[in-house]
Amino acid sequence: MSIQRPKGTQDLLPGVIEKWQDLEQHIRTICREYGYEEIRTPIFEATELFQRGVGETTDIVNKEMYTFLDKGDRSVTLRPEGTASVCRAYVENKLYGGQLPVKLFYMGPMFRYERPQAGRFRQFHQFGVEVLGADKPIVDAEVITLVWDLYTRLGLKGLEVHVNSVGCPTCRAVHRTKLQEFLAPRREQLCKDCQDRFERNPMRILDCKNPTCQEITQGAPTTLDTLCPDCLEHFQELKELLTAAGVSFKVDPRLVRGLDYYRKTAFEVLVENIGAQSAICGGGRYDGLVEQVGGPQTPGIGFAMGMERVLAALQASNPLNNLTKKEFVRFVALGEEAQKKCFTFVSQLRRKGIPASIDLLGRSLKAQLKTADKAQARYAAIIGEDEMNRQVVILRDLTLGEQTELPFAETEEELIQKYREEQ
Numbered sequence: 001m002s003i004q005r006p007k008g009t010q011d012l013l014p015g016v017i018e019k020w021q022d023l024e025q026h027i028r029t030i031c032r033e034y035g036y037e038e039i040r041t042p043i044f045e046a047t048e049l050f051q052r053g054v055g056e057t058t059d060i061v062n063k064e065m066y067t068f069l070d071k072g073d074r075s076v077t078l079r080p081e082g083t084a085s086v087c088r089a090y091v092e093n094k095l096y097g098g099q100l101p102v103k104l105f106y107m108g109p110m111f112r113y114e115r116p117q118a119g120r121f122r123q124f125h126q127f128g129v130e131v132l133g134a135d136k137p138i139v140d141a142e143v144i145t146l147v148w149d150l151y152t153r154l155g156l157k158g159l160e161v162h163v164n165s166v167g168c169p170t171c172r173a174v175h176r177t178k179l180q181e182f183l184a185p186r187r188e189q190l191c192k193d194c195q196d197r198f199e200r201n202p203m204r205i206l207d208c209k210n211p212t213c214q215e216i217t218q219g220a221p222t223t224l225d226t227l228c229p230d231c232l233e234h235f236q237e238l239k240e241l242l243t244a245a246g247v248s249f250k251v252d253p254r255l256v257r258g259l260d261y262y263r264k265t266a267f268e269v270l271v272e273n274i275g276a277q278s279a280i281c282g283g284g285r286y287d288g289l290v291e292q293v294g295g296p297q298t299p300g301i302g303f304a305m306g307m308e309r310v311l312a313a314l315q316a317s318n319p320l321n322n323l324t325k326k327e328f329v330r331f332v333a334l335g336e337e338a339q340k341k342c343f344t345f346v347s348q349l350r351r352k353g354i355p356a357s358i359d360l361l362g363r364s365l366k367a368q369l370k371t372a373d374k375a376q377a378r379y380a381a382i383i384g385e386d387e388m389n390r391q392v393v394i395l396r397d398l399t400l401g402e403q404t405e406l407p408f409a410e411t412e413e414e415l416i417q418k419y420r421e422e423q
């Protein structure tokens with residue numbers, strides 16, 4: 001039996017990989033413009049890092065991690081997300097001792113043992129940013145504007161930023177009490193998960209997708225109702241800054257991030273997807289995560305987005321958008337001498353950065369021309385016996401169907417010029 005790839009993984013083949021490269025290119029460009037530098041951390045880390053940094057009560061840590069003992073009996077885990085690793089690297093490399101804030105981005109594969117389903121993979125890819133060492137609302141606004149600009153530039157349609165504030169430990173304690181009072185009379189009717197959450201983390205009940213829970217929480221006090229003056233001011237300023245930057249957003253008081261170390265700003269970016277809205281980016285401010293991994297007290301904010309989901313959204317919002325780069329010129333040769341001459345041209349052009357190709361299978365002229373068509377080459381450059389004798393190349397424009405003759409001496413220059421004009 002042939003060997004198959006592991007469940008929940010994918011091979012990214014030519015034809016698809018171009019879309020990935022294009023997305024990666026946009027990400028790198030925008031991060032450079034915004035002054036975010038790339039960090040690459042290991043694919044696996046000590047298991048303890050995620051237990052402490054992601055939270056032992058989360059589904060990710062409880063059910064979804066790829067954890068194993070290495071040959072030295074150390075428990076290691078394939079990273080399920082990026083933030084914990086970035087915080088660890090920040091501490092381990094003493095980045096806090098340099099210029100603050102530290103603005104980083106990462107991109108790469110993450111691993112979660114989930115039930116494979118459409119659009120969900122066990123090895124998936126995330127792009128994320130983290131800003132460490134700054135707690136002002138302008139940082140939150142910058143991070144949200146970055147992702148907004150990225151999505152706009154990619155051409156995603158129906159974008160909407162949702163923002164909320166989950167407050168700080170002071171105001172959250174007030175909210176917790178008020179929310180529990182509100183829910184207490186109907187506590188028994190909540191779903192099983194929410195009954196667990198009632199004591200442990202009642203705020204998460206606001207976020208439950210169960211229809212009964214949603215009905216019960218109608219009119220429940222939100223974190224916005226109980227913000228302390230400091231958190232209120234932070235949220236107010238964030239909204240003003242987003243408006244100043246031209247980002248259109250909506251306040252969503254039900255947008256919560258459940259873990260203890262989340263502070264103040266929480267946000268999501270939604271995209272319209274075949275009539276429904278779905279989130280393609282989530283992020284927020286956190287405190288105490290750097291301390292969790294042994295560093296000094298450091299405020300942070302970041303977001304992560306699943307690259308598979310963004311590519312799917314792009315496909316849905318613009319199915320005709322073909323980012324695939326076509327071949328520029330394919331040389332077609334008849335006879336050994338012509339083949340050598342073509343190979344010289346191809347080699348020279350490639351050295352000048354012009355994509356050029358040539359038949360590698362010794363096929364007939366007709367078959368070579370067919371391949372050029374199939375490859376959607378812009379031009380075919382043809383040299384047969386007659387052309388060899390006359391020292392000319394037939395240059396056929398495969399889009400317009402026109403052709404011209406070029407002397408050997410002018411062929412290279414002419415193709416370089418045509419290529420530049422089209423870029």
Ligand SMILES: [Zn+2]
Nearest residue numbers: 168171228231
């Ligand atoms: Zn507060």
Ligand SMILES: [Zn+2]
Nearest residue numbers: 191194208213
């Ligand atoms: Zn529920």
